Amino acid sequence: MPLQPFHTRKTRIALAICGLAGLCQGASAQQAVQPENVVTVTGTSIRGVAAVGSDVTTIRREDIAATGATTSTELLRSVPEMNNFGASGINNGQNQANFVDQPAIHGIGVGNGGAGLTLVLLDGHRLPGAGINQTAPDAGSIPTSILERVEVMADGGSAIYGSDAVAGVINFVPRKNFNGAETKARFGSADGYRTKNFSHLVGHKWDGGHALAAIERSENSALDGFGRSYAVADQRRWGGPDTRSSNCTPGTASVGGVNYPIIGNRAGNGALVPGDPVRCESNRGNDLYPAQRRDQAYFSVRQDAGESTELFASFLYSGRTLDSRVTGGGVTSGGLALTVPSTSPFYLPLAGAAANAPQTVTYNPEADFGAFTNRITTSTRSLVAGANVQLPNEWNARVAFNYGIEKDDVNNYGIHQALAIASAADGTFNPTGIGAQTSAGLLARIGNFVTRYNARHTLKEAQVKLDGPLFAMGGGKARAALGAGTRREEMEGLTSAGPVGGNFTSAPYTSKGTRDDDFVFGELYFPVVGDANALPGVRRLDVSVAARWDKYSDVGNTTNPKVGANWTVTDGVKVRFSAGRSFHAPSLADAPTAIDTRVIRADCNPVQHIGCASAAPSDYAVWLAGGNNLKPEKANTYNVGLDLGPELLKGFKVGLTYFRIDYKDVITFPTFGVLTNPIDAYAPYRILRPAGASDADWRGIVEPLLAGMRHDGLVYPDVGLPYVVYDLRRQNFADEKIQGIDYSVEYQLRSAVGQWKFGLSGSHMMTFDQNVPGVADTIELLDTNYAVRNKVRLQAGLVRGDFSAALFANHVGTFRNTGVSPVQRVSSFNTVDGHFAWNFKDRGILDNTTLAIDVTNLFDRDPPVFYTGGSILGFDGNTANPLGRVVSVSLSKRW
Numbered sequence: 001m002p003l004q005p006f007h008t009r010k011t012r013i014a015l016a017i018c019g020l021a022g023l024c025q026g027a028s029a030q031q032a033v034q035p036e037n038v039v040t041v042t043g044t045s046i047r048g049v050a051a052v053g054s055d056v057t058t059i060r061r062e063d064i065a066a067t068g069a070t071t072s073t074e075l076l077r078s079v080p081e082m083n084n085f086g087a088s089g090i091n092n093g094q095n096q097a098n099f100v101d102q103p104a105i106h107g108i109g110v111g112n113g114g115a116g117l118t119l120v121l122l123d124g125h126r127l128p129g130a131g132i133n134q135t136a137p138d139a140g141s142i143p144t145s146i147l148e149r150v151e152v153m154a155d156g157g158s159a160i161y162g163s164d165a166v167a168g169v170i171n172f173v174p175r176k177n178f179n180g181a182e183t184k185a186r187f188g189s190a191d192g193y194r195t196k197n198f199s200h201l202v203g204h205k206w207d208g209g210h211a212l213a214a215i216e217r218s219e220n221s222a223l224d225g226f227g228r229s230y231a232v233a234d235q236r237r238w239g240g241p242d243t244r245s246s247n248c249t250p251g252t253a254s255v256g257g258v259n260y261p262i263i264g265n266r267a268g269n270g271a272l273v274p275g276d277p278v279r280c281e282s283n284r285g286n287d288l289y290p291a292q293r294r295d296q297a298y299f300s301v302r303q304d305a306g307e308s309t310e311l312f313a314s315f316l317y318s319g320r321t322l323d324s325r326v327t328g329g330g331v332t333s334g335g336l337a338l339t340v341p342s343t344s345p346f347y348l349p350l351a352g353a354a355a356n357a358p359q360t361v362t363y364n365p366e367a368d369f370g371a372f373t374n375r376i377t378t379s380t381r382s383l384v385a386g387a388n389v390q391l392p393n394e395w396n397a398r399v400a401f402n403y404g405i406e407k408d409d410v411n412n413y414g415i416h417q418a419l420a421i422a423s424a425a426d427g428t429f430n431p432t433g434i435g436a437q438t439s440a441g442l443l444a445r446i447g448n449f450v451t452r453y454n455a456r457h458t459l460k461e462a463q464v465k466l467d468g469p470l471f472a473m474g475g476g477k478a479r480a481a482l483g484a485g486t487r488r489e490e491m492e493g494l495t496s497a498g499p500v501g502g503n504f505t506s507a508p509y510t511s512k513g514t515r516d517d518d519f520v521f522g523e524l525y526f527p528v529v530g531d532a533n534a535l536p537g538v539r540r541l542d543v544s545v546a547a548r549w550d551k552y553s554d555v556g557n558t559t560n561p562k563v564g565a566n567w568t569v570t571d572g573v574k575v576r577f578s579a580g581r582s583f584h585a586p587s588l589a590d591a592p593t594a595i596d597t598r599v600i601r602a603d604c605n606p607v608q609h610i611g612c613a614s615a616a617p618s619d620y621a622v623w624l625a626g627g628n629n630l631k632p633e634k635a636n637t638y639n640v641g642l643d644l645g646p647e648l649l650k651g652f653k654v655g656l657t658y659f660r661i662d663y664k665d666v667i668t669f670p671t672f673g674v675l676t677n678p679i680d681a682y683a684p685y686r687i688l689r690p691a692g693a694s695d696a697d698w699r700g701i702v703e704p705l706l707a708g709m710r711h712d713g714l715v716y717p718d719v720g721l722p723y724v725v726y727d728l729r730r731q732n733f734a735d736e737k738i739q740g741i742d743y744s745v746e747y748q749l750r751s752a753v754g755q756w757k758f759g760l761s762g763s764h765m766m767t768f769d770q771n772v773p774g775v776a777d778t779i780e781l782l783d784t785n786y787a788v789r790n791k792v793r794l795q796a797g798l799v800r801g802d803f804s805a806a807l808f809a810n811h812v813g814t815f816r817n818t819g820v821s822p823v824q825r826v827s828s829f830n831t832v833d834g835h836f837a838w839n840f841k842d843r844g845i846l847d848n849t850t851l852a853i854d855v856t857n858l859f860d861r862d863p864p865v866f867y868t869g870g871s872i873l874g875f876d877g878n879t880a881n882p883l884g885r886v887v888s889v890s891l892s893k894r895w
Contacts, residue, residue, distance in 0.1 A: 040124065042151035042171040044544070045160055045481035045523045046467050047396065052525065052544035053564020053578030054155040055641050055657045055742070057081070061148055061175075066806055066835040068854030068888050070186065070197040070218040071294065072147070072172060073140035076103050078808075080763045080791040081154050081742055083107035086810045086829060088289055088881040099322065099376050099410070102136040105154045106763065107787050108167035108661065108738060110878075115587035117166040117633070119157065122316065123174055125384050126487075128404035129457040133596050135491060135587040138406070139170070141318035141380040143216035143296040145184065145199035148175045154659065154742060156637030158582035159546040159562035162519055166582040166635045166663065174300065174314070178203030178212055181895035188854075188888035192227035193289070195220035195886070208304035215297050222291035224325060225284040228862075228882055230874045232281055235867050240824075243867065245282035247328075247336070249367035250433035252277040255354040262348065262361075262432060271349040282364050283327045285371045288882045290324035305387075313385040322376040327366040328414070336363045336417060336431075344427035346435060361424075363431035365415045368438070369447045372413040379407045395468030404459040409452070416449040418505065451497040453595070461487040475530025475540055484520040491588040493595035509710045511595045513588035514553075521548035540568035546580075554591075555632050558583050572648030576641035576657070586630040586667060590730050597626030597729070599706050601713030604723045609675050611688045611724040619723035622715050624705065628729040636662040653746040660739045665732040666770070674726050681774030687725040695721060734779075738787075739767040754800030762792035762811075785826070785866075785878045788815045802841060808833040812879050820867045827864035829880045831857045848894035853887070860885035 043051025050056070059075065069075035076082050083104040102109070102116035109117030116136040120127060129135030150172050157165035181202045188195040199216040225231040235243045246252060250262040253272060260272035267273050300314035340347055342356045350359065386400035423429030423442060430438045438446075463485030469477040496508035529541035547561040562580025569575065588594070600623040604612040609621060641657040674685040687705065689698050698721055705725055706716060716722060744761040768787035770779040781787045790813035797806035810831045817824035837852040863880030875882055 042121075042124075042169055043153045043155070043157060043160065044525075045465060045483065045521065045546070046479050046525050049479060049525050049544075051153060051155075051564070052542050052566050053576050054153050054157075054639060055576065055655065057152040057154070057744075059150040059152070064144055064147055064150070065837075065852065066808075066854075068186075068188070068833070068835065068856055068886075069144060070188075070195060070220075071140045072142040072144055072150075073101055073103075073138075075144060075150065076139065076170070078793065079152060080761055080793050081105050081152065083110055083878070085791045085793075086812050086831065086881060087879050088877050088883065099132075099408075100130045100134065100136055100138045100140075102134070103139050103170055105152070105167040105170075106659070106738065106740060106765065107768075108663070109584075110786065115164060115584070115589070117164060117584055119161055119163075119165040119169045121161075121169060121171040122382065123314065123384070124171060125382070125400070125402050126404070126459060126461065127316075127382055128380065128406040128459040129489075129491065129587075129589075130378060130380065130406045130408060131589065132408060132410060132453045132455050132493060133589050133594065135457060135489075135589050138318070138320070138378065138380060139172075140294065141296070141316065141320070142172045143199065143214060143218075143298060143318075145182075145201055145216050146174045146212070146214045146298045147172055149173050154657070155578055155639050156562065156580045156582035156635060156661070158560040159548050159580050160521065160523065162517070162521075162548060162550050162560075163583060163585040163632075166584050166633065166637070166661070174298065175201075175203065175212060176300075176302075177205060177210060179205045179210075182892060183895070184890060184892035186888055186890035188886050190223075190884050190886040193221055193223045193883055193886070195888070197890075209302055211299075211301045213297075213299045215295075217293070217295050219293040220289075220291065222287045222323065222325060223289040223882060224287050228288060228874075228884075230862055230865065231288055231882065232284065232874055233868070234279075234281065235865075240820075240867050242279060244279040245364075246277040246279055247282050247362050247364045248278045248280040249362070249364045249431070250278065251280075251362035251364065253340075253348050253350065253359045253361050253432070255350060255357045255359050258354065260348070260350055260354070260359075262434065267351045269349070269351075271351040271355070273351045277362075280364075282366065285325060285327040285366065287325045290322050292323075293321045295319045308390040310388040311386075312388070313383070315384075316380065316382040318378075318380040320376075320378045320380075322378075324374050324376075325371040326374055326412075326414075327371045328364060336365070336415075336420065337361070338363050338421060338424040338429075338431040340424055340431065341427070344424070346424075346427065346430040346432055348432060361431045363420070363424075363433075365447075367433055368443055369415065374413060375411045377409045381405050391466075391468070393468065395466060398465045398467075400461075400463050402459065402461040402463075404457075406455075406457040408455040408457075410454070412451045412453075413500070414449055414451070416446050416499065416505075420446050445499070448499050448502075449497070450500045452495065454494045455595070456490075456492045458490040459487070460489075461485060470524075473527050473530070474533030475527025475542060478527065479525045481521075481523045483522070484518075486519070487517045489515045489517075489588060495595055509595065511593045511597070513591045513593045515585070515588060516553040517550055517585075519548060519550045522546065537569055538567065539570050540566070542566040550585075552585055552632075555585055555630075558632060558634075570648075572645035574643040574645070576639065576643065578637075578639045580637050582635045582637055584633040584635075584667075586632065589627065590630055590667060591627045592629055594627030597628075598710045598712055599623070599715050600625055601711075601715050602726075609724070609726075610678055611686055611726075615723045620715070620719075621724045621726060622706070622722045624709070624725065624727045624729050626709075626729055628731060630667055630730065631665050631732050633667055633732070634664045651747055651749060653744075655742075655744045657742045658739075659742065661736075663736040663738060666734045666736055667730055668733050670728060670731050670733050672728070674728060679775060681772050685727040685731070687727065689723065733772060735771045735773070736781075737767055737769045737771075738765075740765040754798050757795070757797040757799075757806075759795040759797075760792065762790065765789050784816050784818055785876050788879060789813050802839045804835075804837050804839075806835045808835075815879070817866060817876075824867050826866055826876065826879075829861070829864055831861050831881075832859060834858050850890075850892045852890045852892075854890070855888075856886045857881070857884055 043054045067078045105118045127137035130138040154168040157169045183200045186197040197218040201214040203212040233244045253260045259277045261275045261278045265275045297317045302312045382404040389397040465483035467481035493511040498504040523546040526543045544564045549559045560581045564578040567575045602621045604615040604619045604621040606613045638660040644654040674682045741764045746759045768782040792811040794809040812829040834855040840846040840849045863875035866876040
């Protein structure tokens with residue numbers, strides 16, 4: 001088995017590239033259209049040309065095997081430039097809105113809105129979105145068994161690809177010339193965790209065509225909070241505060257703001273006396289990592305139709321089921337405050353003035369119902385078909401049609417809160433946890449409730465592209481690409497709630513958004529200097545210019561150019577530069593029609609809320625939440641790089657890239673500073689009743705704001721007019737400045753022991769500042785879990801005959817946890833992975849069989865402690881992984 005190349009090594013295009021410097025001259029038309037002869041690399045529209053000025057990281061087939069990944073999402077966790085490097089991901093199945101981890105190069109765009117700022121492609125084509133409150137595609141829908149390589153371009157790409165390519169592009173490239181069959185089975189295990197994967201591929205080449213068919217199943221068990229000792233909310237064990245929940249059963253009764261702990265705090269007459277609230281580990285039964293199962297299939301075919309035309313088609317299917325145990329019954333923070341009147345048989349005697357006053361009792365459904373298992377099911381289908389046509393003078397035309405559909409069904413099970421509230425008030429439900437029990441029939445009704453979310457994403461796209469040579473230059477032939485197309489995206493959503501299998505408690509809420517995009521694009525490549533006209537200090541000079549114009553049906557037009565240059569000073573020394581403009585059209589999940597766009601009733605507390613100072617006790621405020629009318633996000637991107645090759649460094653390869661992104665009109669939430677911060681920057685998001693305005697005048701302002709929005713709680717027109725309106729919907733709220741350096745070093749040598757390979761790659765963030773217009777202070781996101789300063793991966797590998805081995809050391813640096821006070825400094829997370837493989841050749845039935853053992857987190861390191869203010873995680877899912885040491889054994893065979 002060949003040495004596992006260091007997977008973050010920078011792409012070197014050393015292929016038989018048709019059309020460059022006249023290499024295709026004399027080739028037949030049929031040869032010219034064969035994909036193995038003409039390669040289109042991520043970051044350019046021109047066949048046979050590498051992306052000029054941009055750095056492309058390639059994860060090759062053998063590198064994929066060395067990661068031990070069973071899904072494409074896991075595969076990306078081995079790339080230091082990615083936001084989830086070394087992490088489990090934060091979408092553990094408890095978040096019904098965003099259950100897909102969005103790949104994010106350099107962490108840019110995480111949490112900003114409904115779609116990511118890193119464009120995900122399969123063989124150069126878009127996938128449909130996934131999610132309820134987001135439209136980012138599910139990279140995990142792509143089976144790893146079909147992949148030839150993954151190309152990651154950490155540079156703006158809107159001049160080529162349009163929206164979403166602000167931080168960069170990830171292109172999953174499938175196998176195209178596989179001939180034969182391959183079967184692989186993998187089984188993995190950790191403490192309290194199991195995983196397995198099975199795949200089978202069949203490929204066949206014939207004169208003028210090729211077909212590939214693959215099936216794959218991957219699944220893993222759940223890991224719950226009881227499986228890891230550090231997964232507790234009580235931070236006192238690490239010297240922090242007592243952050244356990246006060247939502248317990250038995251818990252705390254309160255009257256007039258005075259707490260009466262129910263457990264072990266009674267006067268001589270048995271009445272409760274005041275004291276500190278009861279605290280408990282209320283949610284430890286939650287899953288830290290959900291159980292998942294994926295069934296996937298892929299089929300592709302190419303066939304020559306005559307000497308100048310090639311037809312192609314591919315189809316991807318992925319079905320995913322995710323089950324996650326959640327305690328608390330769907331109640332926020334796992335608790336519910338229930339009012340118990342003095343007439344209830346479950347009323348608790350209280351000491352002093354509180355006797356016989358209605359009391360509020362904390363209640364955690366786990367006491368009666370244990371944990372509920374939420375279920376998310378998704379299905380992805382993507383069909384691409386088209387033709388390559390060889391034209392005169394080495395030009396090529398490509399026509400492609402892309403249709404994709406994603407269906408998501410989320411079922412969150414829990415308690416019927418309204419029934420629990422009413423039953424506590426009428427004395428039939430006991431929330432105290434002591435004394436007589438609630439009847440089994442009523443408990444069954446309270447525990448029989450589901451909130452359901454459905455989404456359907458549709459993608460339809462047609463595109464035509466022409467590319468070919470223009471004229472000869474010193475470095476070869478100038479080339480060009482020109483294309484146009486149209487794309488329609490649709491997102492439909494529905495949310496409903498009620499008893500399982502029964503009637504809805506309120507009318508289902510539906511939403512639908514549609515967007516059309518017509519676009520044209522062009523690109524020019526100029527090999528200005530080459531062997532024919534090389535100069536001292538200019539061994540080669542390549543320049544590219546690209547631009548794209550998009551016309552959106554809802555957010556208008558945008559034009560995005562990009563220029564790039566590669567300057568080879570001498571053999572082994574190359575300087576790269578690129579500058580461009582990128583954009584991100586607001587997700588349909590961020591539009592006013594989004595399913596989570598709603599009005600939330602809130603208390604109008606004059607102590608906390610600006611604008612409520614004169615409110616009466618009966619007055620209320622409303623929050624507007626969810627989607628909005630938004631502008632596209634824009635960014636100016638810059639890259640400067642230096643590549644040093646083995647010609648200069650005798651076996652070493654070194655790559656350095658400085659990147660800068662000036663990111664404008666960032667879509668995010670205005671935060672709760674709107675409620676409490678008097679600065680003028682928040683004033684546009686506070687809609688106050690004008691002084692002296694009549695009810696009619698105020699109604700004229702409020703009605704348009706609330707029109708068509710679903711209600712969380714009783715608000716106008718169900719009840720009287722609100723006192724104040726706070727607009728907390730997603731906004732084009734901020735600007736960001738981001739800078740950093742990506743780097744890689746490789747070294748190879750041969751010895752008597754075997755062939756060695758050493759490597760290092762990493763990402764160093766220098767700046768990640770967020771600025772809110774009108775706010776003087778900069779929000780520094782650098783050195784937080786949003787933008788960890790340093791991420792590094794090292795490799796040492798050996799190939800000796802049929803045996804190969806590689807060790808990988810991973811480092812996620814320290815960072816500040818600003819979500820707690822005082823700010824916590826979180827320790828670094830350092831792990832070691834190992835890959836060991838035996839490739840059996842000429843061994844009879846074992847011929848072409850590979851046995852591999854993969855170990856992640858070899859030394860079983862616990863993730864660093866992360867205070868979460870009441871959450872049971874105890875670690876940060878953005879930067880760490882709770883699985884511990886995972887040992888996997890795989891057996892694969894080529895037939």
